[in-house]
Amino acid sequence: MPFPAKDFVGLLQDAGFDFFTGVPDSTLAGTFATLIERRRFIPAVREDEAVGMAAGAYMGGQAPVVLMQNSGLGTSLNALISLNLIYRQPCLLLISWRGHDGKDAPEHLIMGQVMKPQLELVGIPHRTLTVGTIKEDIAWAGAVFDKQRIPVALLVTKGILS
Amino acid sequence: MRPDDGVLASRGRAIGAVLDVLTDELVVVCNGFPSREAYTQRDRPENFYMIGSMGVASAIGLGVALAQPDRRVVVFDGDGNVLMGMGTLATIGVLKPANFLHIVFDNEVYGSTGNQPTLSQTVPLDAIASAVGYRNVQRVRACDDLAEAARTLLTSEGPSFLLVKVSRQVEEVGRVEIEPVAMTERFRKAALAKRGFGSAEPSAGRGGIGARSDGRTGPR
Numbered sequence: 001m002p003f004p005a006k007d008f009v010g011l012l013q014d015a016g017f018d019f020f021t022g023v024p025d026s027t028l029a030g031t032f033a034t035l036i037e038r039r040r041f042i043p044a045v046r047e048d049e050a051v052g053m054a055a056g057a058y059m060g061g062q063a064p065v066v067l068m069q070n071s072g073l074g075t076s077l078n079a080l081i082s083l084n085l086i087y088r089q090p091c092l093l094l095i096s097w098r099g100h101d102g103k104d105a106p107e108h109l110i111m112g113q114v115m116k117p118q119l120e121l122v123g124i125p126h127r128t129l130t131v132g133t134i135k136e137d138i139a140w141a142g143a144v145f146d147k148q149r150i151p152v153a154l155l156v157t158k159g160i161l162s
Numbered sequence: 163m164r165p166d167d168g169v170l171a172s173r174g175r176a177i178g179a180v181l182d183v184l185t186d187e188l189v190v191v192c193n194g195f196p197s198r199e200a201y202t203q204r205d206r207p208e209n210f211y212m213i214g215s216m217g218v219a220s221a222i223g224l225g226v227a228l229a230q231p232d233r234r235v236v237v238f239d240g241d242g243n244v245l246m247g248m249g250t251l252a253t254i255g256v257l258k259p260a261n262f263l264h265i266v267f268d269n270e271v272y273g274s275t276g277n278q279p280t281l282s283q284t285v286p287l288d289a290i291a292s293a294v295g296y297r298n299v300q301r302v303r304a305c306d307d308l309a310e311a312a313r314t315l316l317t318s319e320g321p322s323f324l325l326v327k328v329s330r331q332v333e334e335v336g337r338v339e340i341e342p343v344a345m346t347e348r349f350r351k352a353a354l355a356k357r358g359f360g361s362a363e364p365s366a367g368r369g370g371i372g373a374r375s376d377g378r379t380g381p382r
Contacts, residue, residue: 056227087345
């Protein structure tokens with residue numbers, strides 16, 4: 001049973017996250033729908049733009065979340081490296097893991113394989129959400145955000161969130 | 163050389179003219195020479211100097227403007243930066259942050275890498291800003307007009323866009339001497355230090371991440 005997206009957003013808000021931006025993906029469709037319904041979603045046109053907005057929002061006193069498909073990780077890599085990591089501007093990256101297990105449309109297959117090594121290479125801590133550990137996963141991400149002040153990623157495979 | 167290069171002010175002088183009319187506005191400066199020129203002309207705690215991540219200066223400024231709606235936010239941008247992150251113009255035009263002023267110092271070249279031409283020689287960036295929904299759009303060519311235009315737009319309901327055609331001359335400048343991590347802390351403190359008109363409560367989270375343990379907003 002997938003975890004209800006509404007409850008997931010509630011847990012993120014309870015943890016203190018209060019600025020939500022990004023570029024949509026179908027795996028996170030329920031989460032996007034909830035944020036839009038609650039008027040909490042700030043749309044971006046590119047993922048590096050969203051990461052830049054998150055950096056600004058952090059400096060403006062908010063705790064940002066950037067939602068994206070993993071293809072957007074490629075788009076935002078330079079901003080993550082030469083802005084957020086260098087300046088220590090934390091954000092929670094909520095990344096859908098397209099191409100997981102090699103099952104997806106062709107355009108997702110390579111990124112599906114290299115996403116985790118890529119995050120490790122640039123030094124962005126990550127965890128893959130499971131239905132049974134969502135609370136702990138969010139708490140872990142919050143702790144990295146607070147203590148290390150760098151971007152931290154939660155990876156979301158298909159079927160985890162409603 | 164453009165026909166009017168001889169009469170245009172340098173970007174450094176133009177940046178100085180804008181900095182002279184600022185009070186407590188939060189300023190995000192794009193990477194390359196603009197950051198170095200702003201730092202050399204008039205460093206202030208409300209200035210954030212970007213060193214990498216070309217193309218996202220306006221996105222950073224937008225994030226600050228949305229998080230601090232009671233503070234005026236100004237972005238010092240360049241033509242190369244705007245062209246690289248052009249989608250952000252649309253985002254700003256649609257979200258319409260009233261406290262946002264986008265100033266683009268347009269020398270029509272990539273000045274930090276050897277003056278290769280940019281597309282702004284033929285693409286009017288101010289027309290694009292108008293088309294996507296910025297509330298006020300102006301174009302100026304000289305320092306005197308610039309100070310006047312900046313003063314007007316700083317008190318107008320934004321988002322506003324000011325295109326400043328500048329020469330390719332680069333003023334004598336050093337590097338920004340503030341370490342990036344210290345830069346973030348300094349700017350964040352300046353952004354949270356003071357409330358603007360009419361806000362009773364800080365706009366940020368309800369405790370937990372990004373909030374201080376005493377329940378107030380601010381860097382720990």
